[in-house]
Amino acid sequence: MVKKSLKKSHATRRREEALSRDRIIEAAIAILDSSGEDGLTFRTLSERLATGPGAIYWHIANKSELLTAACDAIVARTMNAPLVGATPEATIRALALGMFDAIDAHPWVGSALTRAPGQLPMVRILEAIAQQVRALGVPDQEQWATVGALLNYILGVGGQNAANGQLARTRGVDRSDFLEAVSTAWSQLDPDQYPFTRSVAGQLRAHDDRMDFLAGIDLILRGIRGLRTDRIDLV
Structure with missing residues (x-):
């Protein structure tokens, strides 16, 4: 026995x-x-x-650990993608777009990251971005805020984009039809109250979410260049 x-x-x-x-x-x-x-x-x-x-x-041990581990596997693949010879700015753009695409392909990753603050998946993203921010010569006292701005933008916009896509799929909404309807509604707004919204109504029909996302990254990178310029001027 x-x-x-x-x-x-x-x-x-x-x-x-x-x-x-x-x-x-x-x-x-x-x-x-x-x-x-x-x-x-x-x-x-x-x-x-x-x-x-x-x-x-x-x-x-449990579902929470499993969800974090699954999220970490996706993040690790994205952060470890080879970028040979890329400049720090190009690397930040590639890492940011990689996470945008990863969250879009796996919508649950965004919420999994918010439930695992300080854990390995978030640390991987934080470290990958921070190393490039340091390589850009950002002053030590500005690095935390700079990395935080990039991190919050990437996860916030990426998560919202994925949520929008998921909602559209759930409701069976066609993206082109939805944008056409919103664009039409915006073009009919009061021009005195909503001058900007009316002016971009036509652009809404064909805008590219990924390109809009990268435009935001580029705005932050321009701000980072400004930090470096200010430092040089002070010297």
Whole structure:
């Protein structure tokens, strides 16, 4: 009986080891992409992996940890993308656009990041941006605010864009039709009360979300150049 019990224990351990943490995370990402956070349960995950929940708990303690680990896997791939010979400004633009696209492709990543402040996924983004900000020669006392401005912009705009896309898909709304309707409504606003909104109504029809996002990054980068110029002038 003891030998049989030990044999069973060893078999269970082998199954748990064969079911690696990476396999669990990749399966979780697939479920999150197809069904969102509500669709990710240890039951659905165990069914997808053809194993029992206990084998998963051997590697992941709870859903919160699993969600953070899945988010970290996406962020790590994005932050580790090779950028050979790129300038610090070009690298910041590439990292920012990479996160924008990653959140757009995986809408749950934005909310997962907000639920894991100070944890590894956020630290990866923070460090990747901060190294480039330092390389740009931003004064030490300005680095924290500069990195924060970039980080908040990337995650805020990226998260809002993904949320808009998710809402449109849920409601079956066509983007072109929606923009056409809004553009038409804006063009009919009172010109005295809403002069700017009316003036950009036509641009709204064909605007590119990614290009608008990068335009914002470029505005911040111009501000960073100003910090460097002010420092030189003081010297």
